[in-house]
Amino acid sequence: MSLNKAMLIGNVGRDPEVRYLDGQSGNAKVATFTLATTERYRDRNGETRENTEWHNIVAWRSTADVVERFVKKGTQLYIEGRIRTRSWDDQNGNKKYTTEIIADTLQLLGRKSDNPGSQSGGYQQQGQAYQQQGYASAQPAYQQPAYQQPAYAQPQPAAKPQNIVEDMPDDDLPF
Numbered sequence: 001m002s003l004n005k006a007m008l009i010g011n012v013g014r015d016p017e018v019r020y021l022d023g024q025s026g027n028a029k030v031a032t033f034t035l036a037t038t039e040r041y042r043d044r045n046g047e048t049r050e051n052t053e054w055h056n057i058v059a060w061r062s063t064a065d066v067v068e069r070f071v072k073k074g075t076q077l078y079i080e081g082r083i084r085t086r087s088w089d090d091q092n093g094n095k096k097y098t099t100e101i102i103a104d105t106l107q108l109l110g111r112k113s114d115n116p117g118s119q120s121g122g123y124q125q126q127g128q129a130y131q132q133q134g135y136a137s138a139q140p141a142y143q144q145p146a147y148q149q150p151a152y153a154q155p156q157p158a159a160k161p162q163n164i165v166e167d168m169p170d171d172d173l174p175f
Helices: 061-070 123-135
Strands: 006-012 017-021 028-042 048-060 076-089 095-108
Touching: 006 048, 017 061, 028 061, 048 061, 048 076, 061 095
Parallel strands: 048 095
Antiparallel strands: 006 028, 006 076, 017 028, 028 048, 076 095
C-alpha cells in the first residue's frame, strides 16, 4: 500500500499560466502557478522567524478552468494533490529536475473582497448573478419563523452518587 498526497494552504505567487494542449484526447487545458506556504515560529532568542516554501502547482482540465477564471496573484487557496518529480535535459545536456503538486482539489479561501480574482470580474460577479436569479424570487415567500429564546434556567446541582464516602472532608486533598 502507498499514499502520495499533499495538502497545502497558501497564497498564489504569480498569475497562473494557462495553456491548451492539442492531442488525441482533444484540447486539454493545463494551468501552472506557484503557491507560497509560510511557517512562523520563535527561535531560541524569542524572535519570530518565517520560512516560506514555494510550490509549483499544476492543474488539469476542469480544475484548470477554475484556476483560469478565479485565481490571480495573491489569492489564498487550499490545494490537495499528488507530488510528482520529473526530469529533462536542458539545451546544454544537463539533467534538470522539478517537483510539482498535481492539483486534484482546489478551494478558494478568504473573503471575496480579499480575493484579487473577484475584483477583476471573477466569482463575485457570478455569485451576484446567481443570487439575483435564484434567491430574489424566493425571498418574499420566505418568512422568519416566530422563535423565542427559552428563558435561562439556573442549572440544578447534580444528585450526589450513593457510593461516596461521607467522612472525607472536602478540603483534605492528597497532594
